[in-house]
Amino acid sequence: MTDRRSLDVIVIGAGVSGLIAARSLARAGLSVRCFDARERVGGRLHSIEARRNGIDLGATWFWPNEVLVESVARDLGLAIFPQATEGDALLEPYMSGPQRVEGNPIDVPASRFTWGAQSLANRLADELPIGVLSLGNPVKKVRVGDGGVEVEAASGVAYAGQVIVAIPPSLAAESISFWPALPDALADICTRTLVWMGNTVKAVATYDEPFWRKDGLAGSAFSYRGPFREIHDHSGPDGSPAGLFGFADAGRFVGQEIEQIGETFVAELVRLFGHNASDPKGLHVADWSRERATTPKSPSAKASTDTYGHPGFQVPFLDRLHWASSETAPAFAGHIEGAIEGGMRATRNVERAVKGPTTPTCP
Ligand SMILES: Cc1cc2nc3c(=O)[nH]c(=O)nc-3n(C[C@H](O)[C@H](O)[C@H](O)COP(=O)(O)OP(=O)(O)OC[C@H]3O[C@@H](n4cnc5c(N)ncnc54)[C@H](O)[C@@H]3O)c2cc1C
Structure with missing residues (x-):
């Protein structure tokens, strides 16, 4: 390939990792373009009205030992608040009605983003120089050569010295054509790397008030009957907007309309929390298994978390292709924390590649 690079770096994916x-590379003075398949930034950080009250259809929490998330949130001036945990939980056995469990063994201390988790991505995007982001522009091909990389997106071909693949590795293996082809061992690792929460349905119901709190309930429940296994309080910092959310395995809803899944969720909330749950003010459902910019169309039956943070993701391919995304992180893989680590590692690797090897100096 001749040296036709016009950018220093191309980032594929505008989730938090990308x-x-x-942001870091643009701040370091490099020319960057960041492509995303969706018309919005954030990927698995997806909040309704992310700049106002933050109803999360993707990630919600970060936990006390996740120092990178906390420091990025502080740096961006994002308001955070503790997950509501006070009150009793509910446990629903398979064959009988819900039972009250004293205290709340379901929720652990965690923090939430007041304006929704997507506000983290929105704020990062706000800090990018104009022209860096290219949304609604899926990348289809990546060619790595001696002179640089050639990235073919829906809008056309772009050239750079380095490329960062900040999408889940199994999705990259399925949806991007690499030239030269990824070595078999690396392609296999990518394919076997499960997309975290990629097979999950998340539903959120909002109400005028957190009525369950009046009964001394935390809003948390674990149901063996399901289909929503876990339920949590999803109210704002002062209880407003009031909300409950649930997680279910997407396999329970194959072929169903999203509206139908919502009705099933409300029926389960009524079973657990009573008639007050029957008429939500708002009902939002995300089936992440249907999102082609998150979950492969044909995920490998062997996909698991075993390859999370694999050494093959820590080093560049052909000195020009760098892996990011949460699944590539050696610690906290799958979490926002892992995604930030992945983005930081890719940044360091790109900077090293651009500057070349540093000569050790005598003290
Ligand atoms: C329902 C749910 C609940 C979760 N809960 C939590 C939680 O409470 N706490 C927590 O820490 N984590 C949670 N997670 C996980 C967390 O959301 C992810 O770890 C994190 O957001 C991953 O960020 P990422 O940038 O690595 O990947 P992604 O967010 O997946 O970003 C990848 C980006 O690449 C884009 N893309 C894909 N293909 C292409 C292509 N060909 N060309 C260009 N762009 C492309 C996508 O549109 C996307 O924007 C949850 C996830 C889900 C789905």
């Missing part, structure tokens, strides 16, 4: 990398 945005962290794009």
